[in-house]
Amino acid sequence: MKSLAPVLVAVFAASILSVAPSVCAQNAKPAAKPDTAAPDNSAKPAEPAVGADSTTQGSADVGGQHIAYTAIAGTITVGATDTDDAQLGSDGKPLPGSQLALSAPKEPADAPPVAHMFYVAYFKTGANAEDRPITFFYNGGPGSSTMWLHMGSLGPKYVETAGDTHLPGAPYKLIDNTDSLLDVSDEVFIDMPGTGFGRLAGKDAGKAFWGVDQDAEAFARFIARFLVKYGRWNSPKFLFGESYGTTRSAVLADLLENEKSIDLNGVMLLGQVFSFPILAGGARPGMDLPYELALPTYAATAWYHKKLSPQPQALDPFLKEVEDFALGEYMHALAEGNALSDAEKQQVAEKLHEYTGLPVDYVIKANLRVTGGEFEKTFADPEGMTTGRYDTRFLGPTLDPLSEGPGYDPQSAAISSAYFSLVNQYLRDDLKYGAGETYLPSALFDGFRWDMSRQGPGRWFGSAAGLNVSDDLAEAMKTNPRLKVMVNDGYYDLATPFFAAEYEEEHLPIPASLTKNIEYDWYESGHMAYVRDECRKQLHDRVAAFIKSADNPQ
DSSP, X not given: OOSSOHHHHHTOOXXXXXXXXXXXXXXXXXXXXXXXXXXXXXXXXTSOOOOOOEEEEEEEEETTEEEEEEEEEEEEEEESSHHHHTTBOTTSSBOTTSHHHHTOOSSGGGSOOEEEEEEEEEEETTOOGGGSOEEEEEOOTXXXXXXXXXXXXXXXXXEOOOSSSOOOSSSOOEEXXXXXXXXXXXXXXXXXXTSBTOEEESTTHHHHHSBHHHHHHHHHHHHHHHHHHTTOTTSOEEEEEETHHHHHHHHHHHHHHHTSOOOOSEEEEESOOSBGGGSTTOOBTTBOHHHHHHHHHHHHHHHHTTOOSSOOSOHHHHHHHHHHHIIIIIHHHHHHGGGSOHHHHHHHHHHHHHHHOOOHHHHHHTTTOXXXXXXXXXXXXXXXXXXXXXXXXXXXXXXXXXXXXXXXOHHHHHXXXXXXXXXXXXXXXXXXXXXXXXXXSBOOOTTOOOBOOOOSTTOOOSSTTTOBOHHHHHHHHHHSTTOEEEEEEETTOSSSOHHHHHHHHHTOSOOGGGGGGEEEEEXXXXXXXXXXXXHHHHHHHHHHHHHHHHHSOO
């Protein structure tokens, strides 16, 4: 769905300058358009048609400002390698006389792979490009489109999802967003290769774009081409990734800084995961950190559903107490392993019951170690309900009362139809793009496994069980010591627990002098903090302040 595919958690440019000439932000449209003549697809069945960009006008009222904007929906084509990408023109086709053009195969299916990446950009009318920040948004998965951030967070519109229960059926409500980020930044919502209205083409295209490094490299090429197309090279630049999008951001920031010579002003992370081994669902024998870092989320969930006795009055001080216990007495008890006495085990189990509401005998039977999936299934089991993973405020009827883990995610089930319905309607009716095309909310992997292997000093990993991109962000911060990082997460996010995000950041291999560049913001919401109205406003206010401070720091 929107983030971290459950299967992964379970396993644990010189030539660019030849593109269309730049334009000023005031016009907010490319100086040259690709040929829009209908291609002869009958002779090229393997080559997907690429629609022409669509430009529309809109307005938003944010913080007392009336903001007129231009929206552009379209695709940008990128190559699978820097060499191939350098030989593509602004229309996504090989430049005349280039090696790609001279060696073009007879069949399009045998051509070098390319990704036609779909995006929607919003430009404030009349703004000077050099004074106007631009923020690139993307969701995660890996394999997800960016319809969640686009239709729910800081864009001009949002899907109404008030409450913590399954939404009524259609018609759903699309609301003008008074918390849009357009008051401080232009916005670009990018769908990863093979999602949205984007398509892959060429030989072995999935292998070329679906992997940790391949994906980040595609985004780096997309951003470089976008800067050319819209004349934004000298604008303050920000990344905003959610879930696996934060994993992408760490790798992408390093690529932009150190391979593309594109410094970033800031990186904003929502639902962070850098180190896959510490996810709540990725625990292994001898690896106890996931249990310790998930405990505050279990406790927040119990507090929200009033399962505690006595019930703490305020959430924040209660969570601070739980965090101290998690990295203190609890960590010590788990480190003891089989040497822990029965009396000590009983004492810790009673404390865990006090913090989570889970039965003492269940905690002892679990050997003090309850995975995220087990918590989701057990927490509200007496009521026959399963607890949400992406947002533990949500409960839904249990599918299999005898299972050890959840059979689905109640929050995903509660809101997915509304998002998918309204992104289809909005893109076609309002932005005038996609008539007759299929919008893919997720990539059609068809059995393909995301390539989690990595190459390079200190960065070789063979699977999700070992993937850790902390070094990438650390390198970006060290080579650009002015780079600012903003960590956002929800207290009720069990997919990427907030305490794990804090732990990851506090263990980045950076000098102490750079830790001041990182700020932390927590929300009484879940993985998609913005689905709660109050939290969407908080997210806007905090992100706006972050952009202003990182735009031109003193």
